[in-house]
Amino acid sequence: MSTEILKTPRANVSIYRDAEELALKAARRFARLADQYVVGCGRFTVALSGGSTPRAMFSLLAEHPFADTVPWSSIYFFWGDERCVPPDHPDSNYRMANETLLSKVPVPAQNIFPIPTEIPEPDQAAKEYARALSKFFFAGSSAPKSGTAPLSSLPRFDLVFLGMGPDGHTASLFPHSAALAAGEQIVVANYVEKFAAHRITLTAATINNARNVTFLAAGEDKAEMLKNVLQGSYQPDLYPSQLIRPANGTLLWMIDHAAASLLTEQNV
Numbered sequence: 001m002s003t004e005i006l007k008t009p010r011a012n013v014s015i016y017r018d019a020e021e022l023a024l025k026a027a028r029r030f031a032r033l034a035d036q037y038v039v040g041c042g043r044f045t046v047a048l049s050g051g052s053t054p055r056a057m058f059s060l061l062a063e064h065p066f067a068d069t070v071p072w073s074s075i076y077f078f079w080g081d082e083r084c085v086p087p088d089h090p091d092s093n094y095r096m097a098n099e100t101l102l103s104k105v106p107v108p109a110q111n112i113f114p115i116p117t118e119i120p121e122p123d124q125a126a127k128e129y130a131r132a133l134s135k136f137f138f139a140g141s142s143a144p145k146s147g148t149a150p151l152s153s154l155p156r157f158d159l160v161f162l163g164m165g166p167d168g169h170t171a172s173l174f175p176h177s178a179a180l181a182a183g184e185q186i187v188v189a190n191y192v193e194k195f196a197a198h199r200i201t202l203t204a205a206t207i208n209n210a211r212n213v214t215f216l217a218a219g220e221d222k223a224e225m226l227k228n229v230l231q232g233s234y235q236p237d238l239y240p241s242q243l244i245r246p247a248n249g250t251l252l253w254m255i256d257h258a259a260a261s262l263l264t265e266q267n268v
């Protein structure tokens with residue numbers, strides 16, 4: 001079945017038959033971008049998300065043909081957000097990616113950068129991750145020489161995968177939460193009232209500095225919010241996914257028919 005493409009003023013949307021087809025197409029996109037960046041730049045940097053669609057994509061990537069053909073040793077893995085739980089906790093996004101993918105393919109351990117939730121204080125953990133990102137992305141390249149500042153002090157990921165909750169959150173940028181106003185910080189701890197817990201998240205500024213941002217969303221429980229986010233009025237405090245507008249990169253929504261059911265054709 002051919003993919004339906006819907007262009008909206010806010011983003012390009014690719015619509016697939018179901019969650020299974022979506023996971024396969026997302027795995028192919030990951031593999032294609034990895035090849036492209038490894039050939040062109042010698043490495044590929046990706047931030048992963050939690051959620052059910054990425055889980056299916058990770059499982060596919062851990063199998064033939066991807067497991068044997070993706071340039072794993074040149075890929076660097078980061079996370080877009082994390083729950084404040086130990087890395088072996090069932091809610092850990094790191095654990096999910098590790099169990100379904102990273103432990104099954106030849107990625108060197110030093111290429112894997114989990115959010116350091118072993119640091120008990122969420123603000124400290126966020127600061128430490130921001131430091132680790134700055135070190136990785138800027139070590140040796142960003143020191144301002146003779147007064148010239150780097151173009152941006154934000155990391156520039158090659159690809160950021162995101163999901164969207166039915167409440168419009170993405171990464172751990174929840175409606176009306178403090179992280180929505182984090183400005184140019186790289187990573188912040190965000191208190192999420194509905195869970196009465198902190199999460200650690202890349203900020204919208206960091207995500208928007210990426211070369212490619214890809215949302216994966218499946219299921220009819222996403223349809224109404226997707227309509228609001230892509231075709232409703234701009235209210236990012238209520239619909240944080242609307243904050244994601246890469247300044248100098250691509251934005252693609254990969255969704256299934258069920259999630260797309262309320263979208264309408266628009267002139268762009």
Ligand code: 6PG
Pocket residue numbers: 049050051052053054081082083093162163164165169170171172216217
């Ligand atoms: C998390 C996330 C989160 C997720 C959405 C969508 O840790 O929960 O990274 O932002 O991507 O909640 O999740 P689903 O794909 O499972 O609906």
